Amino acid sequence: MAETLDPVIHQQTRLQIISALYRNGRASFTDLRDGLGLTAGNLASHVGRLEASGYVRSRRRLSMAGQEVHYVITSTGVQAFDAYTQGLQQLIASATAGLPRKQ
Amino acid sequence: MSSEPGFSAGDAAEAIGRASAFTVPAQRRAEGVTILVWGLISTIILLLNVMFSDLYGFMHRGGWREAVAGWYWAPLALLGVMATIAVWRIAEVSAHVPAGRRRSWKFLVSAAVAMAGLTVLLLIGTPVAQAGFAVASVGLIWLVIGIFDLTHATPTGRRSILLVGTAIVLAGVIYGLMIGGNNDLGWRYFSRVATPVAGGVPTLVGLWQALRS
Numbered sequence: 001m002a003e004t005l006d007p008v009i010h011q012q013t014r015l016q017i018i019s020a021l022y023r024n025g026r027a028s029f030t031d032l033r034d035g036l037g038l039t040a041g042n043l044a045s046h047v048g049r050l051e052a053s054g055y056v057r058s059r060r061r062l063s064m065a066g067q068e069v070h071y072v073i074t075s076t077g078v079q080a081f082d083a084y085t086q087g088l089q090q091l092i093a094s095a096t097a098g099l100p101r102k103q
Numbered sequence: 104m105s106s107e108p109g110f111s112a113g114d115a116a117e118a119i120g121r122a123s124a125f126t127v128p129a130q131r132r133a134e135g136v137t138i139l140v141w142g143l144i145s146t147i148i149l150l151l152n153v154m155f156s157d158l159y160g161f162m163h164r165g166g167w168r169e170a171v172a173g174w175y176w177a178p179l180a181l182l183g184v185m186a187t188i189a190v191w192r193i194a195e196v197s198a199h200v201p202a203g204r205r206r207s208w209k210f211l212v213s214a215a216v217a218m219a220g221l222t223v224l225l226l227i228g229t230p231v232a233q234a235g236f237a238v239a240s241v242g243l244i245w246l247v248i249g250i251f252d253l254t255h256a257t258p259t260g261r262r263s264i265l266l267v268g269t270a271i272v273l274a275g276v277i278y279g280l281m282i283g284g285n286n287d288l289g290w291r292y293f294s295r296v297a298t299p300v301a302g303g304v305p306t307l308v309g310l311w312q313a314l315r316s
Contacts, residue, residue, distance in 0.1 A: 005115075012110060012118050019122035027128045035125040063259070063315045085119070091112045 004091065008053045009084045013038065013046045018055060021073040022081045028061075029069040047071060055080055126194075127257055128316050133194035134260035135313030137187050138267065138305050144183040145241065146302030148176045153294040180217075213253040217244045234289030234296075235279020241301040242271025263312050267305045274300040 009015055016036050020027060027035070033043050050056040055077030061070045073081075155175065220243065245268030248254060249261055256264060278296050282289040 010110060010115065012114065015115055015118045016122040016125075019119045020125040023123060024125070024128040027125075031127045032125075035127050036122065061315060088112055088115055092116075095112070 005087050006080055006084050008049060008055065009080060011046070013042060014050055015084075017043070017047055017071075018050060018073065018077060018081050021056060021071060022078065026070050026072040028063065029071070032071065050077070053080075129194050131257050131259050131316035132313050133190050134254070134256055134263070135309050135311070135316060136190050137254075137309070138260075138263055139309030139313060140186045140190065141183055142267075142302055142304070142306030142309050144179055144186075146298060146306060148179050149294055149298040149302050151175055151179075153298075213248050216247060216253060220244045220247065234286070234293040235275050235277075235282060237275070237293065238278055238297045238301060239272045239275025241297070242268045242273075242275055244268075245271060245305070259312065259316070263308050267308050270304045271301050274304075 009018055013036075017032060020032060020036060029040075029043065029047075032038070032047070033040055036043070038046075047056060047058075051058060051071075055074060056071050057074055058069050058071050060067055062068075063070075220240070245264055247268075249256075249264035249268055252261060254260070254264075274296070278289070282292075
């Protein structure tokens, strides 16, 4: 199954990160770490992979909590996530095709 | 660090579902807009105060005019409450928060506390430096909301509320000390001090939080 889906996105932590960014547009490092229950190192390495693929870009911003690194989903990232969820739906649809439906 | 072997479509759907609970940035933006709304409402109230009292002497003509002048802020405050609830409903609906877990009603509690605070201040009157105390009392309402976390704000939102409250209280106290016991002088310059402080500070802080979150 993994061959048909984007391998950069098809990984639990990266999928959670890109889903969160897709929904919110952008988020700070601290919010992502706390909100998704990740360690700083784990988040940094996975978000780095998304950034290297051009799905996410980072920028340092001054906010109410001081200087923070914020991650923003790029248009490439949005397209990749849309394609991934479509692929996922097709996989689920093909896996359940022909199964008897409950009335 | 490629895709995980054994990571199924079901696992992927579950991961996407878990990430959908991550709504902190949306909450923060909604909080920023809420603070901004109350900053604008405060500015309008204070500017109308200038119009009613300083320009036309409307408040001092007695009868129905005095009653109108005493309560003109109430519909504006109600407008603020409605705008607040609307902003939070939009934020909660877009974040797919289930109806039972929505917290927009908590702003009604905050608004009721703010109204009660203002009413008590109107009933008991103010200490010597009336105008300074009036400015500081607006800040006290912000501080009460922030200290007791009446809006269940995010840490950033709570910091913004406390920052706004502290700035207004400090400005009110400084103004009160500057005018001493001279109430006439204090009220004459009240709007000029209160509008940028009680209206401008929350407007700017709210705008900042809404745009930077």
